[in-house]
Each structure stands twice: as structure tokens, then as C-alpha cells.
Amino acid sequence: MQKNKLLKLLQDNLNAHKSFKIKQEDDSQATIYLYEAIGWLGIEAEDFAKDLSQINSKEIHLRINSPGGDVFDARAMQTAIAQHPAKVIAHIDGVAASAATYLALAADEVHMAEGAFFMIHKGWTLNIGNADDFREQANFLDKIDQSIANDYHKRTNKPLDEIIELMASETWFTADEAKEHGFIDEVFENVSTQNRFNLSAYQHVPEQLQNQQSDFQKYRQHLERRLRLAL
Template identity: 50%
Template structure:
């Protein structure tokens, strides 16, 4: 059995980020979403995010995003929390918004992307076990998820849904300028006199990752955290491998 792409994505990026962190300064607040989305197997727990967001009494909330994606339902929960908050919520794509992370951007009032950052949309993935009827139901569910995501992108960008679906089918990666051109972002921010932006995520689970993003930049590792996270993911994978076909 090959490692499902979802678990591969999570396992390869385990322990590279910190849990949800929020900072507040008067009328503005910042939440850092740097990690894999989804509390069951990622770094960003949707419940912790919703609680942190609900506890903020500010006029403007900045979401600093650098994420290779994650659980689409966890992202949907976060999107709901964002849309129901009274504050103006601004997404800042600091490095990467891929997969489920792009949905979070769509729920924000404004989206700002750093020059050199990336933005990727594709069709939903899942892990399925069962007979042919179970697999068929799972495929139907994935189709509904894709339709919902396509609707989010269409409403935000104003693009024809056929074009959005094609981009999702092809796993399309956009540069910052392309994300703005096609309506996924409102503006591109130049970073002047700063270190060159680099990708910290292992994106080998995806099919069309640009070559420049396939070599993650070196980051300081918290060895114990990485080992613990990878061990937990390995146990979950082992359960799937032992499940009857």
C-alpha cells in the first residue's frame, strides 16, 4: 500500500510550525497560521483557531498564512468563524497558501500576497477504505466538496466556473502576480531589503509543484516535536494498512 497523499503531506511537514498563536495591539490583532491545517493530523487546530478568533475584540484582524494545505473540513470550519466575526479580516499570504489554505483566504475581507509567495488550488483528496459502494460514495462526496470549493473561488474572483474547475483539475500554481491578476488576491506586497522568501514545506505530495518549491529551505528543527508528530502519523497509517481491503 502506498502512503496516501494526505498522510504524506502531513508526515513530511510534521513539527515544522507552532500551534495557533494570536497577538493583539489595541484595535488590531494578528493570528499566525503557519502549518498544516487540521487538528487531527496537522499543526493548526480548527477549534483552537475559532476560540482564539472569538476572543479577539478588534476592528481589524490580520491572518498571517504560510501553509501547504490540510483538512478541507477543518478549513471550512475556520472559514465560518472568519465570516461571522465582526472585524475586517485580512489574509496575508507570507509564503504559501496551497490547497485548503486558499479556502481560508476566500473567507477573508481582503487578501494580500507577498511578491515571491505561492497560491495553489486543486481538487480535494481523501483516504477511503471499503467496498465498491463505499468508494463510490466517497467519490461522490469529493465531487460535492470540489463543487463547493469551485463556488468559493468563482464568487471571489468573478471568473467563469468552467475556468476555475479546469484550474482545479490541473492542480494550478499561481505566482503572486497571477493570483492578483485572476482575482484570488487583492494586492501584491513587495518585500524590500529583506531576506529572500523561501519555501519551508515538503510539497512532493503534489503533482505539479514548481521546481523552485521542491527544495524546502533549511529551518531550525525541534527534533523531539518532529519525532513525536511523525510517530503519531505513522501509527495512524499503520491502522489504515491493517484495515481489510
């Protein structure tokens, strides 16, 4: 069941309005817009790292609205951010879910919009094989979860067992809750960014994001009907 939901998530998000672009006005400041999935036919780590390395500004604003994605792409992107000589300020404009949270926490400062959400959970995978293969994969997932939990622990100073429990529960934090738990530094005034992603593979998506998603899907269906009439 989870496998089918994950595959549906990937397929549906191919049609979502996405964006990855970099705007560098001068040597003092640049902005990266990561309104995109990570890996999984979204922005790949190699492309991100190459583009990031071309920025020579002293300060980078990383604007995030992402449903997450591939853990290893996210890890590589996280490393690229952490090693860049510029001061990096992450701004969570809409959703930072799953792997997108690692990118945010790699920044020197993390700011989050009122109405945005920050979600952590335990790792997922797709696997084919026998019982031994699945046991090996489960052990590997445990190692991934421990690595992720260590990063969250360093950021928040929360005990590792508490972090693991929050991940196991698929916890969605509001901006105020994310700040209270130590994941972010500041909350800024709400912006107009909306959820454009299908988050149905997750179990505890907040109602606010479900409503935004439903409205967007209705609008897309309306446009598709109009297009068919035009043809």
C-alpha cells in the first residue's frame, strides 16, 4: 500500500507547478528558489551543486517550498550548502517536508513563514526481493534514520530518542512549533506561496495543505477541460 502511494506521489508531482532558479544581482547577495522535489525527477544533487558553486555572492537566500525527495540527493545538496563560503539563510516559504528539511538546516540561519509547515519522518524505500533482502533493507533504513536524527539533534539539542519518536509519528510543525522545538530561528510574516504538491503519500498532512492541494487540483482539471474544448 505504501509503495503504491509513493509511486502515485511521484507521478502526480510530475505535473505540479515547480521551479528551480537562481537570481544573482551582485556580489553581495543571491537568491535560490527551490520550489521543487529533490531527486525523483526534481532537482538533482549534481545540478544543484554545480549551480551553487557558480555563486560568488557573500550572502545566499535559499527559498524552499518542497515535498522532499531522495535522501541521498538531499545529503549531497546539504553538504554543498554547508561547504559554500557564503552566509546561507534558508527561508521556508510553504512546505519543507522530509528531505527538504536537511537543506534548510544546512543553512546558517533558518527562517519560516507563518502558515508554512516543517515535517520530519522516518525514511522510506522501495524494495524487491526475499525476506533476507527486506531484513537487510530494514537495517539500512535504521542507519539512515539514525543519521537524520543525529542532524536534528545537533540543531535542536533534543534527546535522540525524542527525535526518533517525532520522526516515527510523521510530525508536521507549524512555524511557531518549529521555532519552539529549535528547528528554525525566526518566523516571518506570511507570504502568498501555496502548496502545489500532492502530499497524499504522507499520513498526517495538515488540513490546511489538503485544502490548498484540492483547490489546485480542481483548477488544473478546469484548465484541462478548457484545453480539450479548444482542441
